[in-house]
Ligand SMILES: Nc1ncnc2c1ncn2[C@@H]1O[C@H](COP(=O)(O)OP(=O)(O)O)[C@@H](O)[C@H]1O
């Protein structure tokens with residue numbers, strides 16, 4: 001895939017990148033409590049990084065900005081960006097222990113997750129040396145996120161926040177961005193309940209264009225005064241990890257290609273659903289012909305207004 005020049009980027013995605021290691025192991029230990037690994041998938045991961053790859057596979061000229069180390073794990077992530085045509089000129093590489101996400105999948109279908117994240121030290125970077133038409137942030141590196149939002153406002157560039165996990169910093173970003181796509185995990189923690197509609201009302205007080213993604217239940221939105229809900233595309237889910245990131249990347253692609261709102265929700269949901277059909281957060285991310293073929297050959301999810 002060809003990587004766009006920095007000045008040709010349409011979408012800038014800023015935030016988290018890490019290495020994902022997915023391990024499927026046998027649940028019966030050997031005598032000395034060792035478990036045999038049946039299969040293993042290693043890929044780059046992280047909310048913003050996955051979304052950048054998702055958007056680029058769908059043909060959007062995409063750049064990623066975030067922080068990586070100078071070690072082999074970070075190089076692996078950089079290589080994957082380049083294989084997928086993502087511009088990385090805004091990545092800051094420094095002597096920094098990279099983040100790691102470990103998924104331990106048991107044969108009974110349960111998964112355990114562990115992750116390592118370097119304690120927060122502010123990332124410093126030049127706020128905006130390109131001219132994207134859209135910015136997607138996952139709330140990582142708050143100082144850079146704030147600087148990007150300010151510059152974006154001056155230049156009339158819309159900003160989407162992926163409200164993936166609850167933190168005070170992400171909450172502070174919500175009123176400053178143009179659109180919020182929140183995960184069910186974020187809303188559950190924010191509301192201390194699973195009342196998604198109440199969560200939507202609450203978030204909408206701070207941002208008039210808000211979507212909540214609800215796993216296989218689809219999504220819910222308030223978009224400039226209109227509210228509605230949509231189910232999901234039928235797929236056999238192998239691994240749901242990264243579905244939200246796929247949704248965000250595809251939603252950005254649809255937005256920049258001028259899709260009508262409902263068409264874009266269907267498109268982004270199809271990307272989320274396809275992501276679930278393969279193990280790991282990247283193998284199932286579709287290109288344009290795959291997603292179009294999938295959407296044409298499956299019953300589309302219904303939309304209800306709320
Ligand atoms: N099991 C699934 N079957 C079909 N679509 C799914 C499934 N899981 C997720 N999706 C689609 O992907 C979108 C984002 O996924 P979600 O699970 O909400 O994100 P997250 O990665 O935050 O858990 C959903 O709104 C839905 O459209």
Ligand SMILES: [Mg+2]
Nearest residue numbers: 215240243244
């Ligand atoms: Mg999910």
